[in-house]
Amino acid sequence: MLFFLTGKPPQLSFPSTKITTGEGGNVILRCTVESDIPTTEISWYKGNKEIPNDGLKYIGSNTPSLVIVELKKDDDQGTYHCEAENINGRGRSADLALEISPTGPTPDITYPSAKVTTREGDNAVLRFAISSDITTDISWYKEDTRIDHDDMKYTGSDSPSLVITDIIKFADEGNYHCEAKNLYGKTQSQDVFLQVLPREGRPRTGRGDTD
Template identity: 30%
Template structure:
């Protein structure tokens, strides 16, 4: 705080050497007057509480130029620079906003921080939710994942609360990307299948983004099929063997193995048996 023309700075007040009948006090922000009022002071100028209208227009810790003109005083103009800390009246929280860091793609195993921001006086307490599940309560407005997993994928929101009210944020979807989990393989029909019948193999894997599927047969270089479903329309003995389903996305790759074999039955018909084991058991000898 500086004074010109004989004024003396004494802490937060500015004393002048002449008797002041009246003056006009103006607050300026971005080249526009935001408050102006004539007040009568005597010898000592003291900055007091600003009107509510000014409080609402001003942000905390902004620099203002206060111009004070004295029409009947021996000094002409007093220029004052002061750092004002504005205090808004008590109020309930405004609607919170939720942000996520990093804002780019979130990959399983990485560190992720959710931040809840809400303007409130006094300061708000926060509650974090995933769906209907409460995750965290208290003054901490951040929720951290030290190593995010695929199970953390979902909708999150926060609640801001003080003694004057409470309000929820809108929901934010956290999309966690991860490589394929171990695929599961099924055979249809699931009962015994007579040789010459149609056989359908299906491969499924949990992955984000969705996996691409490729089918291979052991000891063959070329893929047998692409896609989740692989159909053999006329299953014969030569189709027996180990089949691999490979699930792949840009985050990883996994595969599962299925063994198919044809076994001769009592009636002379051949039947298809299948299972996840790689070891082949010799057919049991027929009796009777």
């Protein structure tokens, strides 16, 4: 007499298709395993490489919940899947993408004064001190409008020192701030108010003056 297996291999799934977490921490990947009969084996894979249950870097790689400790972007970011087997066959989940964001300090921005005073026709320099251990992108804003790097009126709009030339009161007076962005995030400075005073009268040269 022949007996035919009528059951199904395990059905495996993840609650989402992507997990995003920070570098340096731990993460738990949970796979839902559905089977009418007990499963005999559960395995986890990164790409096509089976993950060992070493109890150090990986914990639970023979269970539905895989713990990965001390995440590193270069080593751990990628796609994962789990597989399970019963007497009816072997099932495979879809891929789960693990995305790891670097973590670290955002730039620190300081400015010695909340106001700078200049006169019409002069130039003004706004300087921020920006501290960052890694490469930083810098942008300047007047009120909420970003200052164009190609605008000839401004020099250094991608640096901590912004030079504004040929100051005009109605056009240039107002609040300025800068933003600094590195790999870990973005920091916005406090506003600095640029006050523009009227142009000083030119002193007389004496030519043609009478006593």
